[in-house]
Structures are given as C-alpha cells and as structure tokens.
Amino acid sequence: MFDLDKWQEITAALKKNKLRTILTGLGVMFGILILVTLLGIGRGFQNNIQSSLGNFATNSTVFWVEKTTKAYKGLPRNRSYQFTNDDLEVLKRSIPELQDIAPDINGWSGNATNNTFREDKKGNFRIKGTSPEMNNVNPVEVTAGRFINQNDLKEFRKVITIGPRVQELMFEKDEDPIGQYLKVNGIYFRIIGTIKPLSRNMGMRDDVLQMPFTTLQQLYNQGDKFRVFLATAKVGESVADLEDKIFEILARRHSIHPDDRQAIGNFNIAKMFNKIFGLFNSIGFLFWVIGFGVLLTGIIGVSNIMHVVVKERTKELGIKRAIGARPREVVGQIINEAVFLTTFAGFWGLVLGVLIVEGIGKMTEGDPNPQILNPYVDINVAFIALGVLVLFGVLAGLLPAQRAIRIKPVDALRYE
Amino acid sequence: MIRLQNIHKSYITGTNKLHVLKGIDLHIKEGELVSIMGSSGSGKSTLLNILGLLDNHDEGVYTLNQEEIKAMSETKAAKLRNNLLGFVFQSFNLISFKNAMENVALPLYYQKVARKKRNKTALEYLDKMGLKDWAEHMPNELSGGQKQRVAIARSIITQPKIILADEPTGALDSATSVEVMNLLKEINQSGITVIIVTHENDIAHMTDRIINLKDGRIESIIENNKINSKETIRVPQE
Numbered sequence: 001m002f003d004l005d006k007w008q009e010i011t012a013a014l015k016k017n018k019l020r021t022i023l024t025g026l027g028v029m030f031g032i033l034i035l036v037t038l039l040g041i042g043r044g045f046q047n048n049i050q051s052s053l054g055n056f057a058t059n060s061t062v063f064w065v066e067k068t069t070k071a072y073k074g075l076p077r078n079r080s081y082q083f084t085n086d087d088l089e090v091l092k093r094s095i096p097e098l099q100d101i102a103p104d105i106n107g108w109s110g111n112a113t114n115n116t117f118r119e120d121k122k123g124n125f126r127i128k129g130t131s132p133e134m135n136n137v138n139p140v141e142v143t144a145g146r147f148i149n150q151n152d153l154k155e156f157r158k159v160i161t162i163g164p165r166v167q168e169l170m171f172e173k174d175e176d177p178i179g180q181y182l183k184v185n186g187i188y189f190r191i192i193g194t195i196k197p198l199s200r201n202m203g204m205r206d207d208v209l210q211m212p213f214t215t216l217q218q219l220y221n222q223g224d225k226f227r228v229f230l231a232t233a234k235v236g237e238s239v240a241d242l243e244d245k246i247f248e249i250l251a252r253r254h255s256i257h258p259d260d261r262q263a264i265g266n267f268n269i270a271k272m273f274n275k276i277f278g279l280f281n282s283i284g285f286l287f288w289v290i291g292f293g294v295l296l297t298g299i300i301g302v303s304n305i306m307h308v309v310v311k312e313r314t315k316e317l318g319i320k321r322a323i324g325a326r327p328r329e330v331v332g333q334i335i336n337e338a339v340f341l342t343t344f345a346g347f348w349g350l351v352l353g354v355l356i357v358e359g360i361g362k363m364t365e366g367d368p369n370p371q372i373l374n375p376y377v378d379i380n381v382a383f384i385a386l387g388v389l390v391l392f393g394v395l396a397g398l399l400p401a402q403r404a405i406r407i408k409p410v411d412a413l414r415y416e
Numbered sequence: 417m418i419r420l421q422n423i424h425k426s427y428i429t430g431t432n433k434l435h436v437l438k439g440i441d442l443h444i445k446e447g448e449l450v451s452i453m454g455s456s457g458s459g460k461s462t463l464l465n466i467l468g469l470l471d472n473h474d475e476g477v478y479t480l481n482q483e484e485i486k487a488m489s490e491t492k493a494a495k496l497r498n499n500l501l502g503f504v505f506q507s508f509n510l511i512s513f514k515n516a517m518e519n520v521a522l523p524l525y526y527q528k529v530a531r532k533k534r535n536k537t538a539l540e541y542l543d544k545m546g547l548k549d550w551a552e553h554m555p556n557e558l559s560g561g562q563k564q565r566v567a568i569a570r571s572i573i574t575q576p577k578i579i580l581a582d583e584p585t586g587a588l589d590s591a592t593s594v595e596v597m598n599l600l601k602e603i604n605q606s607g608i609t610v611i612i613v614t615h616e617n618d619i620a621h622m623t624d625r626i627i628n629l630k631d632g633r634i635e636s637i638i639e640n641n642k643i644n645s646k647e648t649i650r651v652p653q654e
C-alpha cells in the first residue's frame with residue numbers, strides 16, 4: 001500500500017503550489033474544526049439542560065394557591081385560601097391516575113443571614129420541607145444514611161438531610177455528619193442522611209437542607225397548611241386530564257367557583273419538558289447544518305484545487321501516459337492527492353476541534369451555574385465526519401481525473 | 417514491423433476540417449533506421465503520433481508488430497506504448513520533480529518493477545549514456561544534450577522494439593546533435609527499429625531511408641545508398 005513513488009508524486013504535486021495547497025488544506029481543516037466544535041458545544045448545552053432537568057419527573061404538574069377571581073357560595077372574590085394536608089389524602093384517594101403528590105414548602109432562609117450553626121461554623125442554607133413522594137418527583141441521591149420516611153412525617157421528627165455544600169461548610173473533611181446535630185433557626189436537628197440533588201428544579205441546590213414537611217409546618221406554625229405542591233401522573237396517563245381532576249376536587253373543597261381556573265395556579269411541567277426537548281433537537285439540527293455547510297465549503301475547495309492541479313499537470317500526465325501509465329494509474333495518482341490532502345487537513349481539524357472543546361470544558365468546569373456542561377466530541381461522529389470528508393476527497397479527485405484521461409495523450413503532450 | 421495502408425487523418429477545429437494525412441502507404445521493417453522529412457506543417461508529427469499510439473487515425477489500416485491497431489482501450493494502448501515503444505521528444509519531456517535516475521526508471525514503475533531493481537537498471541542505462549555522475553541531478557541542472565540523453569535512456573530502458581523520435585535534435589546545437597544521432601544509431605545497431613522525424617537534411621542523411629512528406633502525402637522515399645550515389649529523385653531543400 002505505502003509506496004515511496006506514490007508518496008513522492010503526492011508531495012511533489014502539492015508542493016508545486018504551496019500557497020494554494022495550504023489555503024485549501026486550511027479550508028478543510030476549519031470545516032472539520034467548526035463541525036467538531038459546534039457538535040461538542042451543542043452536546044455541552046444539552047448536557048447542561050439535561051442536568052438541570054435532571055431526574056425530575058417529566059410527567060409532572062405544579063399547583064399553587066392564588067386569590068379567587070369570582071364570588072361563589074356567598075364568599076367574596078379576591079379571597080385567599082391555602083391547601084391542607086387533608087387535600088392530599090382526598091386527592092390520593094379519589095384520583096386513580098395520580099402517581100405521587102408532594103407539598104413543596106420552603107423554610108425561612110433568614111433573609112440572607114446565617115440560619116444554621118454548629119460549634120464555630122455557620123451558614124445560610126435553603127430549607128425545604130419534603131416527603132418520600134417528593135423524592136419521586138424531584139429526586140435526590142442519598143449519598144450516606146437514609147432519606148426522610150413516613151414515620152418522620154407522622155411523628156414530626158426533627159431530622160434533616162443535607163446537601164453537599166452544607167456538609168462542606170459545616171463539617172471537616174474527615175467528619176461523618178450522620179447522627180450529628182445542626183442548629184437550624186434555633187432548633188436542633190439530627191442529620192439522618194447526606195444527599196446530592198439530581199436536578200436543579202424547584203429551588204433544588206447543593207446547599208439544601210431537607211426536613212419532613214410536617215415538621216416544617218409545625219415549627220413555623222403553619223398547622224396543616226401549605227401553598228405549593230407537585231403531582232405526577234401514572235405512566236401513560238395524561239397530565240392535562242390529571243390537572244382537570246385535581247382542579248375540580250380542590251375547587252369543591254375550597255369553595256372556589258368551578259370556572260375560576262385562575263384561583264388555583266397551575267403549570268404543566270410535562271409541556272415545558274416537551275418544548276425543551278424540541279429546542280434541543282432544533283439546536284442540534286442547526287449545528288449539524290452549519291457544520292456540514294462549512295465542511296462542504298472545504299470539499300468544494302479541494303475539488304477546485306484538484307481541478308486546477310490536474311489542468312496544470314496535463315503535460316506531465318501526458319508524458320506519463322506516453323511511457324506507459326494506464327488510466328487507472330493516472331486516476332489513482334490524482335485521487336491519492338485529493339485523499340491525502342483532505343485526510344491530512346481533516347485530521348488536524350479534528351485534533352484542534354477536540355482540543356478546543358476540551359478547553360471549553362476545562363474553562364466551564366468550576367462554574368456553579370454553567371451554560372455549557374461537560375462538552376465533548378463524540379468520537380464516532382468525528383470519524384464519520386472525517387470519513388465523509390475523505391469520501392468527498394475521492395469524488396473531488398475523480399472528476400478532474402476523468403477529464404485528464406479523456407483527452408488524447410497527444411493533446412496532453414502538446415498542452416503548455 | 418510497421419505497415420501503413422492508406423492512412424488518413426483530419427483535425428477538426430471549429431467549423432474547419434484540416435486534412436493532414438491524405439493516404440499514407442508505408443512499410444518499415446524491423447531493425448531499420450528511418451527518417452521522416454518534410455517542411456513544417458507537412459504532417460510529420462501527426463504521422464509519428466499515430467505510429468506511437470498517442471493519436472488515432474481516421475481511415476486506413478495500421479499494423480504494428482503483426483497486430484492491427486483499431487479503436488482500443490486506453491489501458492491496452494498504454495501497455496503497448498510501455499512494452500513496445502520508446503519516445504524521444506524535441507523538448508525532452510522529462511518530469512521536473514524527479515531526478516535523472518528516477519526519470520529513466522519511470523517506465524519500469526509502470527511494469528511494477530521493484531524500486532531498487534529499477535533504479536539499478538536506470539543507473540546502468542545512464543552509465544551507457546555517460547551520465548552516471550548525473551543520476552541524482554534534477555532535469556533543470558542538466559544541459560540540453562544531457563537531458564536528451566536521459567530521455568533516450570528512458571526510452572530504451574524497457575527494451576522496446578521501436579524508438580520514435582520527434583525532432584530529437586531540434587533543440588540542440590550541431591555538435592550535440594551529432595552525439596545524439598550517434599546514440600540513436602547505436603541503439604539501432606542493437607536491433608531496435610528507430611524512426612526519426614526531422615526537417616534537417618544532415619540529420620536525415622545519417623539514416624538508412626528518408627521518407628519525404630509533402631502536403632500529407634509521401635512524395636518520395638530515398639534509400640541511403642541512393643542518396644550517396646546521387647541517384648536521388650529529389651531531396652527537399654530547407
């Protein structure tokens with residue numbers, strides 16, 4: 001396969017027109033480079049959105065209290081109300097399509113002053129009331145100990161799970177936080193688990209402190225009331241239908257006019273997910289289109305240079321044919337050059353593209369709120385791109401090569 | 417070796433048709449040293465190119481080495497050119513980015529001869545031409561005479577049956593021309609048929625037979641001994 005003569009032919013031909021060769025090579029190189037970089041960054045975008053959505057249940061909906069906008073059953077409009085723990089029980093009992101329902105209660109964060117203390121350490125953390133159901137909707141990963149269970153809820157236990165940032169700030173590296181106590185808003189809580197958020201939705205962050213939502217209600221004198229809850233539909237059930245049923249029952253229980261949809265805030269998260277995924281696909285598609293366009297420009301450049309090179313070397317090819325070069329050898333030589341040029345330039349474009357994408361990855365690594373997360377080049381995609389390029393390199397060489405052997409040797413020899 | 421019967425060739429340029437060869441009948445035997453003479457534009461190169469399979473004739477029968485040459489694939493033609501024919505051109509037609517040895521070796525490359533072996537053979541042929549010390553030189557470092565000797569070495573490296581030379585001395589001074597002609601004569605003496613196109617009388621007179629072309633027809637054929645015994649019908653004066 002490797003043949004010093006072929007090699008010499010290739011390099012001599014390409015060297016003869018250094019500037020044009022370099023420019024064409026750069027065209028191909030940038031084509032691959034831009035394609036690879038775009039795809040890598042696109043992947044980074046996608047990773048970022050996916051990680052912020054995390055394992056958040058996609059078939060979910062969120063409800064929150066608003067004020068009534070219609071008078072009903074002798075009650076005035078513009079009336080406030082709150083959901084109750086009994087609502088949860090009733091909804092669970094009466095809607096078979098309902099998979100999980102979980103109040104989302106945020107604790108007082110201390111107005112940006114420190115709300116959590118331990119020995120000489122202090123910090124300002126995000127306090128959330130949670131439940132085992134919540135962990136199905138907006139899940140966390142338990143890294144040590146356990147998550148909050150039904151008994152914790154029933155008995156209003158003063159137990160918490162802590163996020164990684166809390167552990168980092170409140171404990172030394174070699175300390176085991178499980179079983180230790182934190183003083184949160186003046187009350188001591190026992191740590192039963194350490195967790196890591198699997199999404200960044202609904203205020204979930206690394207600096208979270210989770211306690212049973214019943215404990216949170218009691219400590220903040222909220223009785224059995226809450227203002228926001230999340231619900232998921234069973235697999236295959238429509239989230240919109242679920243929303244209708246939940247609204248109907250809640251409206252009845254809180255004396256809300258059956259047409260007063262504005263009295264209960266509601267957002268279909270499933271719909272938003274679908275929109276985001278749609279966006280993904282169109283961004284990905286756009287990147288492919290741009291990358292491919294740039295690549296195509298490079299290929300046109302190669303075929304252009306091959307055209308010129310063949311034309312300039314008509315006489316040389318004529319000499320070779322006079323002394324015995326067969327059409328196969330003439331065509332082969334030209335294609336070798338085209339393939340060499342595209343592969344060589346494409347390879348460096350690939351290498352540079354991978355380096356750039358890795359550089360972007362390094363730069364965004366420490367960013368707590370990144371736009372791009374773990375961008376990387378799918379090596380398969382990169383090689384497919386390179387393969388396409390080489391294929392087009394062959395085609396780019398083929399046309400001028402055909403022309404080179406179509407003319408008679410005598411005409412080629414006469415060409416100046 | 418070569419037999420032409422009523423060969424015609426025309427060139428079509430735009431709407432004009434130029435009838436260049438108007439019925440050539442010719443027989444060249446193996447081992448002959450022949451020159452084709454005629455004024456510029458008389459069709460000498462056209463005839464030689466047809467003989468060399470670099471161009472095709474329109475009409476007539478061309479038999480080369482007992483084989484009739486008709487429309488054939490370019491692959492077949494390339495093979496015949498490689499095995500049977502050797503070319504020497506006025507403008508040398510060396511490949512500029514290859515050194516003398518590589519230029520001489522190139523025909524063997526198309527015969528798939530291994531690199532070492534063909535370079536060794538090329539050196540032997542260069543040695544015969546008195547150019548051994550110039551093997552590594554590029555064409556642009558050689559004089560005209562040296563270039564033509566490299567080209568001659570290249571034309572005979574495949575041990576062809578026929579050498580076709582189109583004005584081989586046309587770009588050389590007279591002393592060098594004689595050197596080159598002596599080389600071609602030597603080659604002829606080794607048994608290879610040599611056909612030389614020229615418009616120079618003294619070059620033609622160094623061959624065994626002169627074929628005079630005029631206006632696309634053979635005007636006269638003169639045997640060398642008749643030239644010398646002055647029984648010539650007519651020798652074109654340049």
Ligand SMILES: Nc1ncnc2c1ncn2[C@@H]1O[C@H](COP(=O)(O)OP(=O)(O)O)[C@@H](O)[C@H]1O
Pocket residue numbers: 427428429434436454455456457458459460461462463
């Ligand atoms: N490829 C061609 N196309 C058109 N005309 C040509 C071509 N080759 C040669 N001719 C013409 O044919 C005539 C004979 O050319 P050529 O055989 O080269 O003459 P010579 O070699 O005897 O000088 C000339 O008039 C020349 O212009």
Ligand SMILES: [Mg+2]
Pocket residue numbers: 460461462
């Ligand atoms: Mg001529």
